[in-house]
Amino acid sequence: MAKNEVADLQFSVDRSSPVPLYFQLSQQLEAAIEKGRLSPGSLLGNEIDLAGRLGLSRPTVRQAIQALVDKGLLVRRRGIGTQVVHSQVKRPLELSSLFDDLEAAGQRPATRLLRLETEQATAEVAAALGVAEGTEVRLVERLRLAHGEPMAYLRNHIPQDLLTLDGGVLETTGLYRLMRSAGITLHSARQSVGACAAGAVEGELLGEPVGAPLLTMQRTTFDDTGRAVEYGSHMYRASRYSFDFQLLVRS
Incomplete structure (x- = not known):
């Protein structure tokens, strides 16, 4: 009860x-x-x-x-x-990880690792990471949860030689935190936010019916040398998640 x-x-x-x-x-x-x-x-x-x-x-x-x-x-x-039912996470549009944002908001983040493997970069991934198409890169695919409830479906590609990834560690912390602990200085990112309808696979993972609205985000992150260190393609439950913008007025 x-x-x-x-x-x-x-x-x-x-x-x-x-x-x-x-x-x-x-x-x-x-x-x-x-x-x-x-x-x-x-x-x-x-x-x-x-x-x-x-x-x-x-x-x-x-x-x-x-x-x-x-x-x-x-x-x-x-x-x-x-x-x-749940709370909606309001995430600021800044260079931070979902894991850290959820933890700071008291949302008790958890991670289910779906895939950790090496694959050949597609044209899209290669362009984002600045490597040749077909170059071997690491794919990290995870389901992020808050209070035990699915929140986001995360796909990240990183250069093969960037850092060592352990599946057990990836289920206990965020990718950006692992990068920083490896001495990588995250400097800037290029990001786009959009929307899509849930397909069968992501709908099942996120607990949403097929056709339900999902927020999407594509982000390429760069270190302090200008090297692309990560390309993320993420989907978020629109009922649980929103992006906050701070707009400045130019005089």
């Missing part, structure tokens, strides 16, 4: 604030979900009990919960109650 974890959390509202009470509560609940203090599958508990604890009206609590239901963070299940 799912655990009611809300009883262990402390919430507070500022009645003097112009921010609506329901919004204050929904923001605190959302933060608890994103930080993992309310884990997927946990029950939110009775609206009446929560309203009594906070000294709020039941309609206010109901409105706060509905706001998170609308965001896809909570779901109301008949005979069970209101339950945490």
Whole structure:
């Protein structure tokens, strides 16, 4: 039976604030979900009990919960109650690894290694890495999870002689962290973000139906000498993942 974890959390509202009470509560609940203090599958508990604890009206609590239901963070299940589904990871567009971003967000990242092998570079991979087509490169294919739930399907190609890769280590840490520990200085990247519909293979891996929207990212990363050290082609669940942009105004 799912655990009611809300009883262990402390919430507070500022009645003097112009921010609506329901919004204050929904923001605190959302933060608890994103930080993992309310884990997927946990029950939110009775609206009446929560309203009594906070000294709020039941309609206010109901409105706060509905706001998170609308965001896809909570779901109301008949005979069970209101339950945490998951949190959406908001990843900044900067040179960082998904593993590090998930760990920093308290998302308990895990990795399932699907493939680790040597193959000949296709025209696309060769162009990205700056090598001749047919050159042997290393392929790392992984499934990244957060709180035990599939998040992203990752395919990375790296130069054959860049560093030694161990399957067991790849399931416990991120690729960028391994590069840095090997003395590689990551300097810059060229990246594009797009979207696609899930096919049968990636849909099964990510737990999404065929045709579901997926976010895509292609990235070529360079070290401080200008050498391409990695070409990544990734797919992310659109329901769980978003990219954050910071835009600067030019005067």
